[in-house]
Amino acid sequence: MTEIIVVTSGKGGVGKTTTSASMACGLARRGKRVAVIDFDIGLRNLDLIMGCERRVVYDFVNVINGDCTLKQALIKDKRIETLYVLAASQTRDKDALTEEGVRKVLDQLIADGFDYILCDSPAGIEKGAHLAMYFADRAVVVVNPEVSSVRDSDRILGLLSSKTQRSSNGNGGVKEHLLLTRYNPRRVANGEMMSVGDIKEILGLDVIGVVPESPDVLAASNAGVPVILNDDSTAAEAYSDAVARLLGEELPLRFLEEPKRGFFARMFGG
Amino acid sequence: MTTQRAEAAAAPAIDIRFGQMGLIQVLIWTTDPGAILDELTGRVATAPKFFQRTAVALDVGPLGREPSAEEMRGVLEAVRRAGMCPVGLASGPAAAQALSQPLDLPLLPPFREFHPPAEALGRAGARRVEAVPAELEPEGAAAQVHTHPVRSGQRTYARGRDLVVTAMVGAGAEVIADGCVHVYGALRGRAVAGARGDAAARVFCQEFHAELVSIAGVFRVFETLPPELAGQPVQAWLDGDVLRFERLGV
Ligand SMILES: Nc1ncnc2c1ncn2[C@@H]1O[C@H](COP(=O)(O)OP(=O)(O)OP(=O)(O)O)[C@@H](O)[C@H]1O
Numbered sequence: 427m428t429e430i431i432v433v434t435s436g437k438g439g440v441g442k443t444t445t446s447a448s449m450a451c452g453l454a455r456r457g458k459r460v461a462v463i464d465f466d467i468g469l470r471n472l473d474l475i476m477g478c479e480r481r482v483v484y485d486f487v488n489v490i491n492g493d494c495t496l497k498q499a500l501i502k503d504k505r506i507e508t509l510y511v512l513a514a515s516q517t518r519d520k521d522a523l524t525e526e527g528v529r530k531v532l533d534q535l536i537a538d539g540f541d542y543i544l545c546d547s548p549a550g551i552e553k554g555a556h557l558a559m560y561f562a563d564r565a566v567v568v569v570n571p572e573v574s575s576v577r578d579s580d581r582i583l584g585l586l587s588s589k590t591q592r593s594s595n596g597n598g599g600v601k602e603h604l605l606l607t608r609y610n611p612r613r614v615a616n617g618e619m620m621s622v623g624d625i626k627e628i629l630g631l632d633v634i635g636v637v638p639e640s641p642d643v644l645a646a647s648n649a650g651v652p653v654i655l656n657d658d659s660t661a662a663e664a665y666s667d668a669v670a671r672l673l674g675e676e677l678p679l680r681f682l683e684e685p686k687r688g689f690f691a692r693m694f695g696g
Numbered sequence: 697m698t699t700q701r702a703e704a705a706a707a708p709a710i711d712i713r714f715g716q717m718g719l720i721q722v723l724i725w726t727t728d729p730g731a732i733l734d735e736l737t738g739r740v741a742t743a744p745k746f747f748q749r750t751a752v753a754l755d756v757g758p759l760g761r762e763p764s765a766e767e768m769r770g771v772l773e774a775v776r777r778a779g780m781c782p783v784g785l786a787s788g789p790a791a792a793q794a795l796s797q798p799l800d801l802p803l804l805p806p807f808r809e810f811h812p813p814a815e816a817l818g819r820a821g822a823r824r825v826e827a828v829p830a831e832l833e834p835e836g837a838a839a840q841v842h843t844h845p846v847r848s849g850q851r852t853y854a855r856g857r858d859l860v861v862t863a864m865v866g867a868g869a870e871v872i873a874d875g876c877v878h879v880y881g882a883l884r885g886r887a888v889a890g891a892r893g894d895a896a897a898r899v900f901c902q903e904f905h906a907e908l909v910s911i912a913g914v915f916r917v918f919e920t921l922p923p924e925l926a927g928q929p930v931q932a933w934l935d936g937d938v939l940r941f942e943r944l945g946v
Pocket residue numbers: 435437438439440441442443444445466471547548549607608609637638639640641643644647661
């Protein structure tokens with residue numbers, strides 16, 4: 427059984443691609459066969475974060491247009507055996523993605539026996555975002571602890587429950603999860619940012635993970651190594667926890683409080 | 697590529713749908729543009745998201761006379777400057793008939809008959825903003841039940857009946873009924889009861905954080921909603937021309 431998971435948010439720049447890359451790695455590291463697809467046509471990003479940008483020959487749109495086979499376009503990850511990336515096209519033609527085309531590619535991946543297909547959605551609620559979510563069985567809605575992001579997530583949740591294949595064919599709808607990223611406990615404590623509790627309550631959904639704001643994320647994208655693979659990063663641990671919860675494990679949320687700073691750090695403001 | 701173009705050519709250039717639900721009505725008590733602009737800008741400022749660029753119909757009935765087209769152009773200009781978009785005239789008053797042509801605005805029927813409350817007579821400016829009722833629905837219909845959250849940008853309308861929502865209503869979402877609105881969850885969006893003018897309609901919710909509550913066209917936006925009721929189970933009803941709120945179950 428293949429499960430299609432869309433990583434979406436409405437608002438831009440909240441951490442969808444970071445999350446797609448890390449969760450794909452996390453699932454693959456547990457032995458699952460995973461394909462992660464960049465739906466952000468025109469703005470290729472996922473391949474950079476996955477560190478395979480120089481190996482992109484064919485992309486998603488090439489497969490849809492029949493310029494190549496799916497097998498030729500899937501980029502096998504160098505680190506994890508069972509992980510594959512399908513890069514976005516850099517075409518400026520926003521109509522390059524069609525519902526039929528996307529269905530065809532997903533059907534082939536399903537026939538190939540992938541366990542998970544992760545769809546990294548573009549921002550907004552336009553066509554690309556619509557197609558990224560349309561065939562999903564589950565959704566990871568990425569949200570930052572601020573009002574505009576929460577509002578956009580509510581919007582996206584509305585679309586997930588009305589504008590997807592599962593919502594219209596009575597298959598029980600898309601299973602929805604919230605993932606909070608760029609969580610900064612100090613700013614939450616100061617009242618500058620919303621807390622996990624507030625967001626859970628406003629959106630009426632459970633939280634599958636809380637990823638702290640961390641400089642490791644930027645370092646990871648620059649290095650082309652998804653942050654979950656960084657062995658001593660709290661962001662990595664948070665993503666690993668989220669993957670475990672996605673697979674049904676029950677774990678308490680971590681990193682909701684500011685780490686206690688050591689004596690020297692406090693003395694020297696480090 | 698060529699097939700895509702063929703598709704584009706076959707697609708219709710327009711689609712026509714019916715539905716004037718929720719059109720807002722501005723009752724004109726004076727044709728003094730200054731007075732109207734003053735009062736409207738105050739109202740638009742209290743609910744900028746709700747009123748900016750909102751389509752409105754003007755009702756000249758409360759004037760009690762036939763204004764000249766020239767006077768009305770001043771009114772229209774004031775309403776536009778306040779940020780609303782006038783799209784028509786309420787067809788009730790005879791005066792509207794005569795104005796439709798020179799102002800190039802359609803007549804929008806049928807509006808609920810308006811009975812000005814005595815104490816409101818003589819006041820300047822737009823007194824009250826009303827929802828436009830559509831044609832009537834047979835009575836006695838069971839409530840319309842909605843079991844999923846109503847999310848931002850979504851709108852649910854129970855025509856000719858009550859609306860029961862057994863989940864939350866998000867900020868920016870709208871729940872509208874010709875009868876009562878019941879929300880068994882948090883109400884963060886807008887609730888409109890008595891959308892076609894039933895002044896006996898009420899709004900009930902389990903957790904009150906509404907952006908706007910309206911009953912039979914009388915509304916209040918969150919800035920003017922009683923803050924002590926935030927998060928409480930609340931009901932709202934219309935007492936004459938005044939919208940009242942009360943904690944439920946005390
Ligand atoms: N937990 C985090 N801590 C610090 N920075 C982060 C974190 N998560 C994401 N970022 C940063 O936020 C920026 C946006 O991240 P990302 O590209 O993953 O977002 P996106 O939602 O995919 O954006 P877009 O909408 O443009 O596709 C990047 O610079 C990334 O490094």
